[in-house]
Amino acid sequence: MIAVNDLRKTYDTGTITVEALRGISFNIDQGEFVAIMGASGSGKSTLMNLLGLLDVPTAGSYILNHKEVSALEEKDYARIRNQEIGFVFQTFNLLPHLTALHNVELPMMYAGIKLSARRARATMLLERVGLIDRMHHYPNELSGGQNQRVAIARAIANNPAIILADEPTGALDSITSLEVMSVFQQLNRDGATIIIVTHEESIARHAGRILRLSDGLLIADDKVEPPIDAGETLNCLRKGAISI
């Protein structure tokens, strides 16, 4: 599904050049749940932006769904971002003057789906992330965890094969983080390929595989046997809370 070969990204600010990625190669198969880990400045966010077609590499090859990305045009980028990739951000990136429902509708609007159809699907998606009673609320009326769930509903609106999440739990407390991870794991079980960027080992261990980056290079590619089940942890915590 994703094949990256010797991918490089150099930022040239005029006075200094920063090599954010210095030649990275890996493959990700369909249905995988991958965490990308590294300290800040390791190049993990740069890699995420390249995978999500938000930025273009300086050199190297990136094949997404059997297509070489560098051969595509700008309008193909927009279509791929719309149809094949779903983004989840650390700061949610919901549009503040739109309700949860309208935020979830956005990708479908750009996909050209008719209003009635996308409203029905957006409602269904919000129900799936447990926010059906909050669908007419604005982002500033929702908690961080709720906002991130709206963002996840938005990310899967067009049924993308890949979900890219950049520090999705970075702004959330531990319980809410677990809830969000549990949603990702459920989506993964339903067939989505999920790639998350994180700097927390405990979050990364929910994925089946961890790619570790350091100074723009891939230094480890670990399998997690078995991944932590966020749903189970939550259940234990809740039982614990009740028994206390």
Add this chain to the structure above:
Amino acid sequence: MNIREMMIVALASIKSSKLRSFLTTLGIVIGIASVISVVAIGQGGRAMLLQEMEKFGTNLFILYVNYQDDETFRPSDLQLSDITIIKSMVPEVKYIAPSSYSQMKLRGSQGQKNAQIIATTADYAPIRNLTLSQGRFLSDEDESAGRQVIVIQEDTARELFGPENAVGQRVVVGNSSAMVIGVLKKDSSALDNSSRHTAYITMSFIRNITGQTWISDIWASAVSKETVATAMERSKSILERRHNAPNHYRAYSMEQEMEAATQITGIVSLVISLIAGISLLVGGIGVMNIMLVSVTERTREIGIRMALGARRQDILVQFLFESIVLCLMGGFIGTILGYGGAYVVAKLANWPPLVSWWTIIIAFLFSAGVGLFFGLYPANQAARLKPIEALRRE
């Protein structure tokens, strides 16, 4: 995205900053309002002027003697025979009548009044569109038989005879006595106030009373609007030939007056419209300025939209649409204000407020055009943003 959805997106964004949107669009409001009201007031004024001119006489023209500074008045310069000749030789002339003015005291059974006396013939009534409320106007027989008859105005009749019926009553004119044969309908014309007490008698009668034989000027009407100029020219050349006096006569028509008046109002309208146009330009620049600020402020939103799959053209169209909707709202408010202004002015000046549908359509097209033109640059700036840079911006 279809038009309706873009409209919703644009309106939502305009709604999220109401005061700013209103202030931004104020320049457009003022510009459109002034154009609409200027055009409407101009058109109303013209319509009213035309109406007044029509009242003064249809296809009317006047022939008169052009005395030079060193010339003295000669009674023989205009003669009744001139009128007869012109009427028979110029087919474009429909009615033609002499007019000889004097000022005299009229005395009736109930009172007296100083009035302007016009000595003339039967044709004068159709030339000046005079209508009678009672009796009849002067006739050719009155003239040839030398009848001592007079036609007076409604106001005059009231002053001379009170509420009684004036027709058949006798009026003392100078040292003679005349019978009232007709009363003219009150003329509400605003332009021609002097005729409020004008009385009409025959040429032969004035000769009897005062010995006055000359004709002051000749009033005529052409068969149609198009033939006024020809009728005027031909009548004038007949006078010049008969009296062997080139350039001694002048002719003057309502149409010419009308043209001059329209020209002046046209220039005034143009100047005000130009000023209004400048206001629209300034308004447009204001819109552009705010749209640029808006693009900067909403860089992150643009980044988010791009990450969700918005194409460059989607972003371009979104901002362009916002700018157009903003200007159209300004145009809408401006049209209402402009129409209101024109209506008030028209009510005060007592003429019809005329806002034609094409003025409104042009106003709307123009405001949309301003929005398009001045929105293009900011929208393009927005569409050219790189997704990752837009997303990083706080």
